[in-house]
Amino acid sequence: MKKRIGVVAVLMLMVMAAIATGCSKDQPNGTNGDSTSSNNASKPSPTEESASNDAESNVPVDQIKITMNLKPDDGAVQEYKDMISGKFATFNEKYAEYEATATFYNYSPETFIPRIEAKKVDTMTYMWATETKPLAARGLLKPLDSYLDQVPELKEALNMEIVGQISRGDDGQIYSIPLDGYTQLLLYNRERFADVGLDPEKPPTNWDELTDYAKKLTDPDANRFGLQINGADGEAAWKFQNYVFQAGGEMESLVDGKWQATFNSDAGVAALEFMKDLKWTHGVAHPNVLTNQDESMRLLATGEAAMVLGDGWVVHQAVNQYGAQPSNIGIGLLPAGPQGQVGWQMGGSIAAFPNYASDEEVIAGLKFLYEYYFNIDKETVENEYLARVKGREIVGVPKVQVFSTNSDAAQMIKEAEQKYAVLPQTNIKFDPYVELAPGLMPEPPQEAQLLYKRLSVAIQTILTDKNADPKSELDQAAAEVNAILEKNVN
Structure with a gap:
């Protein structure tokens, strides 16, 4: 699923833009200058004109021009622009x-692929993390390994574990730069835990504990349920894949050189059986199972559902939209599967270069990415975190760290998170800087959105028909996804 979490250098203002931006017409590509000349502007004096000509003469003749689709639309707040x-x-x-220019383009595979094939895309494109593998497999992206060696400041700043998760192609080469990330977590209502005698400091750590906790937290007569299962649209499969990972399975695999859906493996069947039991055997799921993540936050805030799966971003919804108290939100890692397998779906955003980018453009672009996203100082971080708090962001929610864990930038961010945290850090029942990365699992690398859409139909069937068979539903969904993969990918 497409997410919207930004790195520290731009997150606060992105939040402001998201709040203030409405539906507005696109601006033409170009720099977002702050002093656009008006029709009534006076003609420059001869002295000014001479100075301008002198300045132009100092511009290198062989100046490298690069672009990236970071220009805000008309509705963005002025501070963001x-x-x-x-x-x-x-x-x-x-x-x-170099001359770097911001352009306006909202990434989508439907428009990007024909544009790149026509050599009409930016030097760097800000896009979804799911796109690295499929675009690289089609030969549309530039491999970056050798170029990163020439921009050591960026390579040293990157969390290479995260690079390995979302930026490497099937051939092992790096095809993108991770810019931000999120992960699925277990969010729970601490008051509800305490009310039924559960320790809010100890969220469930495996499927058996999750089931036991959910039973204790369920009281249908009081409209109280142990957990909420999202079954709406593609979100059903987006959340379900966490159970597949915890059962030891994968959503897709490369088999004999071809991509195939593998969510109908024994692990996938075990995952869907588990979800079915939560709904029909144990009766611990909120009855409204065909809802989206937004509704989950309302249920968490009101206590109707004591536990939900969700990425860190939605904590902001629970607090600012539905009135949850940050002190009442507990956060833990998703419980391990029956064999102790851990796995929590991650995603985010990347920057990638087209296959036809020149060596000079790639080097210039990597330097730009370093300066824009990774070259931060303590004063900037402090000011931005303070502004984020003033902007009602719930600072302190765990997120994927794209900075090298040993870098000065990572330490600055960690200190700022702790200093300006709105969510009590004692409510986080794991160490985000140590325990999160080993369980991170990327989204399906090929046709993820279509896979989610088709698989969600199977999940919805299981959630609404207690007689439906998980294996049959998964097999049917896999057959349809494989037809899509055969047509579009293999």
């Missing part, structure tokens, strides 16, 4: 041999 244009201006001032 100023921040974007300021970052581009700072880069251009620091590197006279």
Whole structure:
């Protein structure tokens, strides 16, 4: 699923933009200058004109021009527009041999692939993390390993474990730069735990404990249920894949050189049987199973559902939209499966280069990414975290760390998270900087959105028909997904 979490250098203003941005027409591509000349602007004096000509003469003749689709739309707040244009201006001032320009383009596979085949895309494109493998497999992206060696400051700043998760193609080469990330977590209502005698400091750690906790937390007469299962649209499969990972399975696999759906494996069947038991055998799931993640946050905030699966972003919804108290939200890792297998779905955003980008453009782009996203200082981090709190963001929610865990930037972020945390850090029942990464699992690398859509139908059938057979439903869904993969990928 497409997510919207930004790195520390831009997250606060992205949040502001998301709140303030409405449906507006696209702006033409180009820099987002703050001092656009008006029709009534006076003609420059001869002295000014001469100075301008002198400045132009100092621009290198062989200046490398690069673009990236970071230009805000018309509805974005002015502070966000100023921040974007300021970052581009700072880069251009620091590197006279380059000219970086922001363009406006909302990524989608439907438009990106024909554009890249026509050689009409930006030097770098901000896109979903799910896109690295499928685009690389089609030969559409530039491999970056050798170029990263030439921009050591960026390579040293990157969390290479995360790079390995979402930025490597099937051939082992790096095809993208991770810019931000999220992961699925167990969110729970601490008051509900305490009310039934469960320790809010000890969330369930495996499927058996999850079931036992959910039973104790369920009281249908009081409209109280142990957990909420999302069954709406593609979200059903998006959440379900966590259970597949915990059962030791995968959503897709490369078999004899071809991509195939493998969510109908024994592990996938065990995962869907588990979900079916939660709904029909144990009766611990909230009866409204065909809801989306937004509704889960309402149920968590009101206590109707004591536990939900969700990414860290939705904690902001629970608090700011539905009135949950940050002190009442507990966060734990998703419980391990029957064999102790851990796995929590991760996603995020990346930057990638088209296969036809020149060596000079790639080097310039990597330097730009370093300056824009990774070259941060303590004062900037402090100011942005303070602004995020003022903007009602629930600072302190665990997220995937794209910075090298040994870097100064990671330490700055960790200190700022703790200093400005709105969510009590004692409510997080694991160490995000140590325990999160080993269980991270990427989304399906091929046709993820279509896979989610088709698999969700099977899950919805199980959640609404207690006589439906998990194996049969998964086999049917896998056959349809395989037909899509055969047509579009293999």
